[in-house]
Amino acid sequence: MNKTLIAYFSYQGHTRQLAQHIQKATDGTLFEIKPAQAYPDDYDTCEAQAKKETREGYQPELAEKCDIAPYSTILLGTPNWFNTMAPPVAAFLAAHDFTGKTILPFCTNGGGGMGHILKDVKKLSSGAAVRDGLEVYEGGLTAAGGKNRRVAEEKRPGEEVMNAVMKSLLSHRSIRSYQDKPVSEEDLTQIIQAVQAAPNWGNVQLVSVIAIKDAERRNHLSVLCGNQKHIAEAPVFLVFCADYYRTWLACRVKGQSLDTVLEDMDTVLVGAHETGIAVGTAVAAAESLGLGTVVIGDIRQNPLEVIAELGLPPYVFPVLGLCIGYAAEDPGLNPRLPMRAMFFEERYDTNLEDALKHYDAQYAEYLKARPFNNRVGTWTELVSDFYSTPYHYKHTEEMLHQQRFLGCTVSPA
Numbered sequence: 001m002n003k004t005l006i007a008y009f010s011y012q013g014h015t016r017q018l019a020q021h022i023q024k025a026t027d028g029t030l031f032e033i034k035p036a037q038a039y040p041d042d043y044d045t046c047e048a049q050a051k052k053e054t055r056e057g058y059q060p061e062l063a064e065k066c067d068i069a070p071y072s073t074i075l076l077g078t079p080n081w082f083n084t085m086a087p088p089v090a091a092f093l094a095a096h097d098f099t100g101k102t103i104l105p106f107c108t109n110g111g112g113g114m115g116h117i118l119k120d121v122k123k124l125s126s127g128a129a130v131r132d133g134l135e136v137y138e139g140g141l142t143a144a145g146g147k148n149r150r151v152a153e154e155k156r157p158g159e160e161v162m163n164a165v166m167k168s169l170l171s172h173r174s175i176r177s178y179q180d181k182p183v184s185e186e187d188l189t190q191i192i193q194a195v196q197a198a199p200n201w202g203n204v205q206l207v208s209v210i211a212i213k214d215a216e217r218r219n220h221l222s223v224l225c226g227n228q229k230h231i232a233e234a235p236v237f238l239v240f241c242a243d244y245y246r247t248w249l250a251c252r253v254k255g256q257s258l259d260t261v262l263e264d265m266d267t268v269l270v271g272a273h274e275t276g277i278a279v280g281t282a283v284a285a286a287e288s289l290g291l292g293t294v295v296i297g298d299i300r301q302n303p304l305e306v307i308a309e310l311g312l313p314p315y316v317f318p319v320l321g322l323c324i325g326y327a328a329e330d331p332g333l334n335p336r337l338p339m340r341a342m343f344f345e346e347r348y349d350t351n352l353e354d355a356l357k358h359y360d361a362q363y364a365e366y367l368k369a370r371p372f373n374n375r376v377g378t379w380t381e382l383v384s385d386f387y388s389t390p391y392h393y394k395h396t397e398e399m400l401h402q403q404r405f406l407g408c409t410v411s412p413a
Helices: 012-027 043-056 085-096 117-124 162-170 186-198 216-223 229-233 245-253 264-290 301-308 351-371 377-385 396-402
Strands: 004-008 031-032 073-079 102-109 133-137 207-212 236-241 293-294 316-325
Touching: 004 012, 012 031, 012 073, 012 316, 043 085, 085 117, 085 377, 102 117, 162 264, 186 207, 186 264, 186 293, 207 264, 216 229, 216 236, 216 301, 229 316, 236 245, 236 264, 264 293, 264 316, 301 316, 301 396, 351 377
Parallel strands: 004 031, 004 073, 073 102, 102 133
Antiparallel strands: 207 236, 236 316, 293 316
């Protein structure tokens, strides 16, 4: 007897289809987990019910029992509902003793991946060995009726697909006050995985990230960045670096010099813009997980000291920092420039005075209404005051030369 059980719950047929594919590949035994009371066919009604159940940890009564004793391996299938397993799957786990068994979760999703399903499965299956799961984006599946349907056309409880992503992006706030609450390793790993998946030039991958969790080191970096207390307060401070050290190692293997490339200012620009893309991706990923962030440009205020503190080798320089943690305050949405002042079709439009005048009025009202306001005035006043004296980091050029850029061609030891 094959000792593999494929137990799954499916609402719209996608998880059932995936389970059937797995059954053909493994010759395991299929078991469909069904609640005694089926979920409503109406999407909105089902979503409301599923949201309530997942929030409350509700486990519905199941229509059928399953004898898992003969099976040593259980492949457990669920759709991703609100970043966790569907409640009938939780009920299935709670109803059995999985001691000594191996569980391999798999899930279908509309872009939310595994969410917290692995962690939640582990909580409900004490004594089992829970392995890494398989997540399948529904856009790659064929719906039960045989038609290919893109996930954007397939709504499911807890996943509004594009809208959820856009809602998170458009709700961005810079957080400068954090709770005394750690960021989980799981969440930090997901953020870094998102950074790794971000666009980069020619797959050269010119970004490295250093996570600072040690309180003493965060305090020191907060001083080097102009005494910004939120760097010391946030449980994780990420330093994003433009990194040509790996490139130098790759070239050395082939006996090739990198000196000419490093003399070019565009080399610095490429490293900097790739770092910017990485930071933006990290912000989006962190906020999608319910975390707050603020980007720190002042990591370049005392770059030589930062390089020494972090042990950066030649060909690597710090570009941006990022505080990550749970917000202790909500600063509200900072109004942005009107779109007509920054988005143009075909050619740049220099007639911006009216748009900026309108924005000045809006920005001044925002500052007045902000509960912890320490600024007054308009956006144009803020910007002109900011640049009233030359604003630059004094040691940038020295940092670049020390790290072997822009004509300094001394090779590292």
